[in-house]
Amino acid sequence: MTYEELLTREALADERFIVMTAENRALVRNIYAHLGNRFIDTGITEQTMIGAAAGLALRGRIPVVHALASFLTMRAFEFVRTDAGIPNLPLKLSSFIPGFLSDGNGPTHQAIEDIALMRGIPNMTVFAPADEDDLLKMLPDIWKYPSPSYVRINTRKTDYAHAPFEIGKAEVIAEGSDVTILTYGLLFEQTLEAVKILKQEGLSVGLINMRSLKPVDEQAILKAAESTMIVTVEDHFLTGGLYTIVAETLLKHQTSAHVVPFALNERWFKPSLVPQVLQHEGFTGKQIAEKILGYTTKAVQPKIAAQEFSE
């Protein structure tokens, strides 16, 4: 099943669904044929799309809106905050090519502050699936949740079969006493690889797919703090993302931990195709593992899949 097939299925089963896009049709190319006038393309107008989605939600609809992550979260920020956040209307934001997924588009398209911005809005919920399987397991609950939601859409395929999803719960992949890696989104695949290498080097390693960033699974973070080191891995600015969430959670519970962040510190990333971006920015599984270890290994980094072409 694909994202579009899932959305079509849910929308056909529930008249409340309206599918909207600000002329970003990559995820919803064929849906008009199924939904007719419940598919609305407002053209390149992220702000108007969000305002109109709020109007539709006032009438009892569940608008699932599509736009590139940077324009959805930044061009339309005040509309999201004011027209969805203040009235707590269930707008469902499907954010396309967030983080490293913007490939070679350049910094205009790099949404690497989106988590920080969206989680700063009262009533907003924030989710970042690890891959397509995770995405499809998460979306039905997210779409039915009565608050606005922001989802970092990630349709990359891995061969990991995820556990069922629950809002506010992380997915514990492995537990370990030396290092626990916390991550979300496409970097999940690289952290799986990093865990493999770290285990080969004799470490006891945990891995958590955070999935639900707001509400966040505080207990999972506190449990991770019992290991010697927490490592956060995210394609986001250091400010306001998972590293910040972990810091806030530890402080709230008066717990200390040794936390090492992998994030973009006060800079945008070098635009290229995803595999080269990860290599250049030091986010491959091998690079993550070796930075944690403090030495190089003979591990071979598996080939990283390029993104399918997308507008």
Place this chain on the structure above:
Amino acid sequence: MMMEVSTIDKTKLQATALKVREHIIRMATDGGCFVGASLSAADLILYLYSEWLNVNKDNLDDPDRDYLFLSKGHDVPALYGTFVELGLMDRARLKNHLSIDDNIYWHPNTKIPGIEFHSGSLGHLPSVAIGVALDIKIRGGKNRVVCILGDGELNEGTCWEAMLVANAYKLDNLIFVVDRNQFQANMPTEELIPLEPLHDKFTAFGAAVKRIDGHDFDALHEAFSAYPFQQGKLNVVIADTVRGKGLPSIERRADRWFCNFTAPEIDSLLKELHGEHLTQLTSETLVVR
């Protein structure tokens, strides 16, 4: 289809409008309010709720009701006053203006029954109104959606973006009403960001446009009775109005935007409203918000 134009009781409307203006003036003290923009919009808001919109205290949750959105927001005292006069709100509640114990403040909010959506940030409600109008179209409804915009608000690009989308979706169940009082916050619009020829601008965006005297109930009635102005087109009414209408001592004054009058000034302005005399205003002018 030719509709027979109903008649309106103009004398009664004018008398009610005076009462609405009294409410507005009484709110312009102890913290004040945007009195100029409220007085300019008072007649058109009163007309719409009294004569045109299918909205009353018993149908506020009815999906088939008409919708009115106040996008400019500063004119909300005119809405409070209208709600009181039409029985949608308790008169006593107006005394709670700016009270921490109530929700009657400088911008509209949905804690007041009858207010469909909050505003305050300009250029938002045209798109929210589009969403409601789209849903009514999808469901085959006959209800109508009005969005009142300030003329200064038209500086915001999202007003024009919304017009492109309304045109694309042929939203002839949507009416943008511009309170054309010729002023934005601090200046005449034509001296800061000129809007004219406004009729032509809207026409060029695909709308069916009527320009009328926004203080003349007959003109308002004639314009709105012609709804829908043209099949498949966004309706636009440019209501030419006067900022501060009814109070000659503040009419068309750039420095009387937000007003926080003294108690004696309020007494004097209430008499001025009834044509007794001009008020000598000594309160601070132009408190910028």
